Amino acid sequence: MIRALGWVLRRDLLLAFRRRGDVVNALVFFVIVVSLFPLGVGPEASQLRNMAPGVLWVAALLACMLSLARLFAPDHQDGTLEQMLLAGEPLVVLVMGKVISHWLVSGLPLVLMAPLLGLQFDLPGDALAVLCVSLLIGTPILSLVGAVGAALTLGVRGSGVLVALLVLPLYVPVLIFGAGSVGATAAGTGAEAHLLLLGGFLALALVLAPWASAAALRIAME
Amino acid sequence: MSKSRRFSWFVFSSPQSFYPLAGTLQPWFAALAFLLCAAGLYISFFVAPTDAQQGESYRIIFIHVPAAWMSMFLYLVMGFWSGVGLVLNTRLSSMLATALAPTGALFTFIALWTGALWGKPTWGTWWVWDARLTSELILLFLYIGFMALQAAIDDPRRADKAGAVLALVGVINIPIIYFSVQWWSTLHQGASVSMKSAPSMATTMLLGMLIMALGFWMYSIAAVLARVRCVILERERHTEWVMEEVGGQA
Amino acid sequence: MNWHGWSEFLAMGGYALYVWGSYAVTLVVLIGEIVALAMRRRGVIERLAKFYAARRRNHETEA
Numbered sequence: 001m002i003r004a005l006g007w008v009l010r011r012d013l014l015l016a017f018r019r020r021g022d023v024v025n026a027l028v029f030f031v032i033v034v035s036l037f038p039l040g041v042g043p044e045a046s047q048l049r050n051m052a053p054g055v056l057w058v059a060a061l062l063a064c065m066l067s068l069a070r071l072f073a074p075d076h077q078d079g080t081l082e083q084m085l086l087a088g089e090p091l092v093v094l095v096m097g098k099v100i101s102h103w104l105v106s107g108l109p110l111v112l113m114a115p116l117l118g119l120q121f122d123l124p125g126d127a128l129a130v131l132c133v134s135l136l137i138g139t140p141i142l143s144l145v146g147a148v149g150a151a152l153t154l155g156v157r158g159s160g161v162l163v164a165l166l167v168l169p170l171y172v173p174v175l176i177f178g179a180g181s182v183g184a185t186a187a188g189t190g191a192e193a194h195l196l197l198l199g200g201f202l203a204l205a206l207v208l209a210p211w212a213s214a215a216a217l218r219i220a221m222e
Numbered sequence: 223m224s225k226s227r228r229f230s231w232f233v234f235s236s237p238q239s240f241y242p243l244a245g246t247l248q249p250w251f252a253a254l255a256f257l258l259c260a261a262g263l264y265i266s267f268f269v270a271p272t273d274a275q276q277g278e279s280y281r282i283i284f285i286h287v288p289a290a291w292m293s294m295f296l297y298l299v300m301g302f303w304s305g306v307g308l309v310l311n312t313r314l315s316s317m318l319a320t321a322l323a324p325t326g327a328l329f330t331f332i333a334l335w336t337g338a339l340w341g342k343p344t345w346g347t348w349w350v351w352d353a354r355l356t357s358e359l360i361l362l363f364l365y366i367g368f369m370a371l372q373a374a375i376d377d378p379r380r381a382d383k384a385g386a387v388l389a390l391v392g393v394i395n396i397p398i399i400y401f402s403v404q405w406w407s408t409l410h411q412g413a414s415v416s417m418k419s420a421p422s423m424a425t426t427m428l429l430g431m432l433i434m435a436l437g438f439w440m441y442s443i444a445a446v447l448a449r450v451r452c453v454i455l456e457r458e459r460h461t462e463w464v465m466e467e468v469g470g471q472a
Numbered sequence: 473m474n475w476h477g478w479s480e481f482l483a484m485g486g487y488a489l490y491v492w493g494s495y496a497v498t499l500v501v502l503i504g505e506i507v508a509l510a511m512r513r514r515g516v517i518e519r520l521a522k523f524y525a526a527r528r529r530n531h532e533t534e535a
Contacts, residue, residue, distance in 0.1 A: 335498075465520075
């Protein structure tokens with residue numbers, strides 16, 4: 001089973017590496033969206049500092065969501081997904097592999113990019129650190145929950161916007177506690193509770209999401 | 223040799239036998255809904271006294287709270303029947319879930335609309351980001367997502383099952399979402415702005431809300447029965463019995 | 473009885489817009505749903521009748 005996981009991981013990373021454009025696009029989207037907000041509301045530092053956790057987190061949500069189109073659809077189109085369903089390995093393992101690679105390619109770069117963007121918003125150092133940690137815990141949740149949405153809308157027309165509609169409400173708790181952790185740090189109260197809750201969500205998502213995605217994939221491929 | 227025939231409720235699990243049952247029951251639920259809502263409205267306007275702090279504007283809760291209750295209740299029922307359809311592979315359960323969604327979404331809308339109209343005189347703004355209203359808004363998104371997903375998938379059985387997965391994921395998420403939003407709301411506004419801080423519930427007010435809630439419940443059943451009959455006709459159009467029902471001939 | 477006459481009832485202590493706005497929209501939505509359901513049922517039956525008629529014509533021409 002671990003071998004299958006490793007195989008899926010390696011394959012997806014290799015494919016993503018060959019199509020670096022896709023990967024970089026999501027990251028550039030993140031940067032652009034974050035930069036739009038000061039242009040929209042004005043450069044006043046205190047206002048930006050207040051907005052920063054929410055803006056950065058919402059932009060991360062949107063960037064992650066956009067990249068969900070890469071998760072199952074290409075494999076579905078070229079028939080690999082069907083082979084994965086027929087393979088002897090548990091589908092849950094294969095899904096987990098795909099989600100991990102999706103996070104490595106789409107989520108982790110956001111985590112690494114976020115401190116730079118946080119500086120644009122004049123966030124203090126400890127808030128930047130908490131931002132990174134919250135994104136580190138939160139972006140895997142986004143990938144996991146997003147996988148369920150991507151699996152449900154596989155091959156459906158208009159699936160791009162539909163995935164957003166399905167998945168964004170489910171992202172709300174992650175957003176609340178992710179952005180809340182940074183806000184709490186900036187305000188001086190501790191962020192432990194938020195981060196612990198995020199960790200709890202991650203644990204729950206790790207258990208439930210691959211299973212739900214596998215079920216949804218089977219339904220889509222019947 | 224005769225076998226004694228024992229009646230089983232499972233006989234109604236086929237669309238063909240459920241269709242006439244729904245048709246018979248529906249007017250009764252509609253009548254009950256009318257009576258209960260009339261009684262509830264009477265209480266809300268003529269029995270419940272004026273509130274000291276909120277004046278007459280608090281009378282909106284006789285619609286707002288029952289509508290919010292129904293919106294959440296219907297989502298749970300929708301999730302239940304979706305789940306049954308997914309696990310037991312029964313068509314009728316999934317058809318019921320599909321029929322429940324629009325009614326649930328409409329009650330969510332009513333809860334939001336009345337919430338806004340209650341918030342304006344009470345707290346000064348048309349939209350109050352309190353825990354209940356914000357959770358209702360997200361619930362509306364969940365309903366719309368369910369309906370959009372089912373509308374986008376052409377194959378009815380796939381739509382049923384995909385909707386079921388989504389509905390079940392939603393059911394699990396609703397407590398999480400509610401808890402998150404409530405935490406967020408108390409953090410940012412304190413407990414002062416909360417739709418829960420309605421006037422201390424006099425018995426008449428509570429009674430009025432309960433009766434309206436029951437009325438809305440009966441209404442929902444009647445509406446869903448009517449809608450599921452339409453769904454059954456559409457989905458089962460290739461069968462003999464639907465053809466005879468509609469008046470066609472082979 | 474809470475109200476001393478129709479005008480007081482309609483005015484709702486100054487909150488007429490909010491109270492009646494709520495009740496009226498609720499009524500419109502619920503009646504609207506009923507009407508939409510009736511229209512949906514009629515539409516389904518009409519479409520199905522046409523569907524069956526067309527199918528019968530097909531069978532007759534094939535026979």
